[in-house]
Amino acid sequence: MLEFAEWLQATPFSVAIQSTLWLTPLLQTIHITMIGIVFVSMLNVALRVLGLIRADEPLADVWRRFAPWFWSALCVMATTGLVLSISEPIRQVTALSFWLKMSLLAVGIVSALSFGRAIRAAAAAANPVSSGKARIVAVATVLLWVAIMFLGRWIAYDVEIWESWHLA
Amino acid sequence: MDLTPLVEAAQNSALSEWMRTSLKAVAIINAFHVLSLVTVFGTIFLVDLRLLGYPNVQRSFGRMHHELLRFTWGAFGIAAVTGVLLFMVNAVTYHRNTAFWLKMVTIVLAGINMFVFERVTAKSVASWDKGVLPPPAARLAGALSIVLWVAVIVFGRWIGFTKGYDFSIPENVQFDFSLPTQ
Secondary structure, three states: OOOHHHHHHHHHHHHHHHOOHHHHHHHHHHHHHHHHHHHHHHHHHHHHHOOOOOOOOHHHHHHHHHHHHHHHHHHHHHHHHHHHHHHHHHHHHHHHHHHHHHHHHHHHHHHHHHHHHHHHHHHOOOOOOOOOHHHHHHHHHHHHHHHHHHHHHHHHHHHHHHHHHHOO | OOOOHHHHHHHHOOHHHHHHHHHOHHHHHHHHHHHHHHHHHHHHHHHHHHHHHOOOOOOOOOHHHHHHHHHHHHHHHHHHHHHHHHHOOHHHOOOOOHHHHHHHHHHHHHHHHHHHHHHHHHHHHHHHOOOOOOOOOHHHHHHHHHHHHHHHHHHHHHHHHOOOOOOOOOOOOOEEEEEEOO
């Protein structure tokens, strides 16, 4: 894996990104604004489950309102994230934060997909999701995405945060 | 106005020294800064889109605005506190940095835009709360707000990326990026 990262970091494409000073901050800025959209889209749905906002709207409608933004922004983030990783693959590969983030991201995506499916099923069957369980899942989901964000920021601080667990 | 004594005091304070020497403090404060700023931006973006009449004008603006505002202000508070802490770590360098001042000015402009909207434009909200496109002043406020807050993020990232150094970059500074291998 490290050998692959070293090879990747020396490729013309990677070097071109590294050498264009304004490109990485631009990609990071897009990544950050997209986090705003992904996180707040998810947050709106979670807050609706908790009954704190949009209580006058059915949960399914709230989901329909925010799901397209959530998924579209996530796709943009996958693209910017990929290019950013290609520009510094060694840093990514040796960062425990990066691997933890990707694992939690996979969990987050699967949970969002299954939530979407459950919402559609519930609307069709007119069966409300169990209130207590749904609230716990909502809070857990918010915490999951917060963790993803923290880990993303900590890629640049991987040694300080994880000390001997840093992968270099 | 010479801010040098103030920023030097901030940078030399015990709190600042603790943050610099602590292994994890800056990383954790930074993470909270990111969390709070994306919440500020995301919630404001949502309200701004509604002001622009996007995706539709079906839901009450007043209700949406009221429901989300507490999250915006709460997040802004955390962003401001963590921002001050981050500034203190390297206050002398940052206070001379162009991107830093651009960011501060832009935040003030965004605040003025918001203030004008709340005090003037929002007075007529009863007539455009739902079902109709908000008036030009409201739409302008929404559009300006989006542009200004994206600019804040751009400047903020530029400060972080360059660690606050405009032009004369010292030799021994560890940057957020790796320089090309050749």
